[in-house]
Amino acid sequence: MPENPSAPAPSDALAERIRATGARATPARIRVLELLTAAPTPLSHQDIEGALGSASLDRVTLYRVLDWLVESGLAVKRADERRVWRFALAAGGTHHGHVHFRCETCGRVFCLDAPAPRPPKLPGGFTLARAELDLSGRCAECNAGNV
Incomplete structure (x- = not known):
């Protein structure tokens, strides 16, 4: 086309x-x-x-x-x-509204195909500006030799 x-x-x-x-x-x-x-x-x-x-x-x-x-x-x-x-x-771009995984061994950051969880209920008078969830551990490549 x-x-x-x-x-x-x-x-x-x-x-x-x-x-x-x-x-x-x-x-x-x-x-x-x-x-x-x-x-x-x-x-x-x-x-x-x-x-x-x-x-x-x-x-x-x-x-x-x-x-x-x-x-x-x-x-x-x-x-x-x-x-x-x-x-x-x-x-509005590709890095909004999802979770990141950070490898503690190699330092790379991966975007996960999972929505970010809902933030907790805030006390009266509080206003949430943003919520972020970053998971950390070891990526598949760094784990390859540690099976």
């Missing part, structure tokens, strides 16, 4: 998301947002640098782009148990 020629290219749609925040859609912002959109798991700064490869931004620019994406609400930033910051697409 032929593609719809009037449909925006993925990078055009991401540029529009960036412009909707009132900011310029720079090539660096688009490239990093593209990467976060396609990532199956949250990525560290180092993961992003490696994934960008020869098209990599300098370290400072990448930090600034990631900070801007978080400040603008397009990405989320969470520290794992090793205190490594990991970035993912914000609500």
Whole structure:
């Protein structure tokens, strides 16, 4: 089936998301947002640098782009148990409303195909901003030699 020629290219749609925040859609912002959109798991700064490869931004620019994406609400930033910051697409993307599993051996983070549990009832006057559930243990690859 032929593609719809009037449909925006993925990078055009991401540029529009960036412009909707009132900011310029720079090539660096688009490239990093593209990467976060396609990532199956949250990525560290180092993961992003490696994934960008020869098209990599300098370290400072990448930090600034990631900070801007978080400040603008397009990405989320969470520290794992090793205190490594990991970035993912914000609500409405692939990293919203599910559970993460963090391997204590290799440090990788896996998105589980399970909805996050309901938060507990809060006392009067409390307002929940967000709820996260991170499980930790050993992934299948790290357990392969320990049967």
